[in-house]
Amino acid sequence: MTGLLDHVLGGLALGAVYALVALGFVVIFKASGVLSFAHGSLLLLGGYLTAVLHDDLGFAGALALAVLVTAAVAGAVDRLLLQRIGQDPRAAHVATIATIGVDIVLLTDLARRIGGDLLSLGDPWGDSVRELGPVTVADSRLAAIVVSAVVIGAVFALFRYTSWGLSLRAAAEDVEAASLMGVRLTRVRMIAWCLAGGLAALAAVFLAAFPAPGLERTTGQIALKAFPAAVLGGMASPAGALAGSLLIGLTEALVAGYQSDLHVLGEGFADVAPYAVMVLVLLVRPTGLFGAKGAVRV
Template sequence: MTGLLDDLLGGLALGAVYALVALGFVVIFKASGVLNFAHGSLLLLGGYLTAVLHDDIGFAGALAVGVLATALLAGVIDRLLLRRGDPDPQHTAHVQTIVTIGVDIVLLTDLSRRIGGDLLVLGDPWGDAVTRVGPVTVADSRLAAIAVSAGAIAVVFGLFRYTRWGLSLRAAGEDLEAAALMGVRLSRVRTLAWCLAGALAALAAVFLAAFPAPGLERTTGQIALKAFPAAILGGMASPAGALAGSLLIGLTEALVAGHQSELRLLGEGFGDVAPYAVMVLVLLVRPTGLFGTKGAARV
């Protein structure tokens, strides 16, 4: 029973962090129709900046710089690379998606060269401390991941619900052309969406590299790709779906890892593919995702 509770808490913490990354995928897709395959590299950049700066300016200062720098770079990628010379970017989302693959290769190559084979410590205040919650001993980093992620997600949902930018983003997600005709400044909406996604990715990096993980390494950005099935599960354009999908993926991964011996027949590496297996099973039942809706097309 204790092992099950430990797995559930770990899965909840992991799902909360995945939700930060999945929300980044969703807001970019809603604003521009682009699938950002450079998201993992942006996450790695935020974590790297936090790791190399925390000795000089402290953890809070390094995290602030990492979040702001990653948000700025994400906005620059959108403005200067994806939309440069394109008068009608909403009709070329597939081309821009391919461009993000190239951006990911460039960023990942440079960051991998800088990190090398090292394990970088981000200097987070939780360290390897643990807290006893009833019969379960849980790492403080996991509790912090749940609390901080919940706060950040609440802020994001507040932006969606109560700000003009959120209203414009929802309008753009419904129909880009109609939103533009109604006066929505799509250029500003999508740039802010890219900046928000970059900031969330940098924040997620802290908890993906925190204890019990050994630290930040050059493959940490690949973990972010596990949040991609979560966004797909939720319907890709649904923030609430991204949250639900992330929790489902996090719990699945934690439970599979905790019962690996019983699942030996499925292979030792089944935990790595479990998120994608869940995605496929759900999409077989609901092809549009948990919160997706069928679109109507005029012919």
């Protein structure tokens, strides 16, 4: 029973971090219809900046600057490249492909800089653990849950109570109608990209923290595990991204924890479990957990 609680708590912590990344996928898609495959490189950029700056600025200062710089880079990618492609639905497909190119360029440069090193981000939790009743949990996982909950709550408040959130919801419903009503679509989507970049940089801290060995050049690939979470939620639903992330995190943690009992599924099945869950859910609900069927006029 204690082992199960350990796995569940670890899964919740992992799912909370995945939710930060999945929300980035969702806000970008809602604002522009683009599926961003540059998220892995943005996450790695945020982690790398935190790692190289924390000695001079301290952890909090390095993280704050990394979030701001990563947000600015994400906004620049949209403003200087993707918006030049266009904003109609056909252009969104081209822009999606362009994000793959952006990801390759950024990952190549960051991988060259990191090399084979394991970088410490200087987080204050280190490898400390604490006892919560019968459960032993790393401080980094507790911090992941608390920080993610606060940030996700702030993002949901941003959606609900700000003019940008209203504009984002209007653009997601009908781009042409929103434009005719005076919504500045370029501004809405650039802020969405900035927000997604900042969330990815924050997620990097917890993905590289204990029990992970540190930041390495392959850390950005973990962002791809948040993609099934966004798809599970319906791709345009922030609440769905949160629910999908928790489901993916719990699934991965439980499968990894009971790998010896699931050997028939093959070694390392925990790495593909998120995608297996995505396929199974989509077979039952093709629009995702919180997705809605669109109406088509003929």
